[in-house]
Amino acid sequence: MLFDFANVLVFLGVGITFVFAMLLAGRFVRPQIPDPEKATTYECGERPIGNAWIQFNFRFYLIALIFIIFDVEIAFMFPVAVVFRRWVESGQGMLALAEILVFVGILFLGLVYVWAKGDIKWQKLMTTDAPVRGKDRRVSL
Amino acid sequence: MSLYRSMPDTVLTTTVDKLLNWSRLSSLWYLLFGLACCAIELMQTGGPRADLDRFGSVPRATPRQSDLIIIAGTITLKMATRIKLLYEQMPYPKYVISMGSCSNSGGLFSYAYSVLRGIDKMIPVDVYIPGCPPRPEALTESLLAIQEQIKKEKFLVR
Numbered sequence: 001m002l003f004d005f006a007n008v009l010v011f012l013g014v015g016i017t018f019v020f021a022m023l024l025a026g027r028f029v030r031p032q033i034p035d036p037e038k039a040t041t042y043e044c045g046e047r048p049i050g051n052a053w054i055q056f057n058f059r060f061y062l063i064a065l066i067f068i069i070f071d072v073e074i075a076f077m078f079p080v081a082v083v084f085r086r087w088v089e090s091g092q093g094m095l096a097l098a099e100i101l102v103f104v105g106i107l108f109l110g111l112v113y114v115w116a117k118g119d120i121k122w123q124k125l126m127t128t129d130a131p132v133r134g135k136d137r138r139v140s141l
Numbered sequence: 142m143s144l145y146r147s148m149p150d151t152v153l154t155t156t157v158d159k160l161l162n163w164s165r166l167s168s169l170w171y172l173l174f175g176l177a178c179c180a181i182e183l184m185q186t187g188g189p190r191a192d193l194d195r196f197g198s199v200p201r202a203t204p205r206q207s208d209l210i211i212i213a214g215t216i217t218l219k220m221a222t223r224i225k226l227l228y229e230q231m232p233y234p235k236y237v238i239s240m241g242s243c244s245n246s247g248g249l250f251s252y253a254y255s256v257l258r259g260i261d262k263m264i265p266v267d268v269y270i271p272g273c274p275p276r277p278e279a280l281t282e283s284l285l286a287i288q289e290q291i292k293k294e295k296f297l298v299r
């Protein structure tokens with residue numbers, strides 16, 4: 001039993017050593033011809049513009065979340081629509097209907113929430129107490 | 142520190158060289174990069190019928206991992222600078238196959254205002270394949286030609 005574990009251990013050891021040995025061997029035999037052009041960021045041949053650490057507007061995040069509401073709704077209502085007739089025939093139509101209504105209701109609550117928050121609107125005036133980089137504290141988002 | 146082309150010409154180093162060259166030519170990874178209709182033939186060459194994989198040649202999605210770039214198609218002037226950058230981003234030793242008339246000389250579009258008349262105006266080419274487009278067999282043949290070329294190269298020996 002213990003020997004079996006030793007097998008695994010040896011396997012692991014050889015595996016890890018092999019990785020570093022190969023990397024080291026490669027380091028010794030490869031030609032090293034550094035070039036600033038070679039070190040540039042790979043963007044499918046395109047020259048990258050600006051910094052990669054740009055800030056995306058968080059409204060895109062909200063839009064993505066709102067999209068999920070409708071997406072999940074569609075994705076789960078189609079299967080129900082397909083099997084609904086069989087549920088009705090087996091006499092459990094009301095149960096299935098109630099289930100899907102509860103499901104849609106929960107999603108609808110989410111929609112009501114974002115609507116009330118005004119996140120559906122693309123243009124939104126937001127007041128914040130947090131210091132905002134820029135000129136004004138009142139930022140139009 | 143690198144031992145690249147720094148060892149004396151002895152039996153040991155030449156044997157290691159042969160081993161290195163064999164391993165290099167058996168894993169000639171090419172950049173997954175197509176420009177025009179030749180790229181369709183390039184895909185066909187990677188497919189099961191011509192099966193470039195059996196020579197150890199698999200497509201890579203980044204120039205960092207590729208040894209070989211196959212210029213498959215018409216090189217527009219806009220694309221030419223991109224190809225140049227891709228070529229620069231590949232690590233040495235790197236090889237170039239110019240596939241088809243368009244990348245050999247501009248081919249059918251040689252008189253177009255926007256087409257580079259031959260990739261060899263910009264980057265060094267190892268093998269030219271004639272044809273419009275060349276058959277997958279021709280591309281396989283060119284890969285074999287590159288392998289023959291690698292066999293003759295010195296890697297460790299000065």
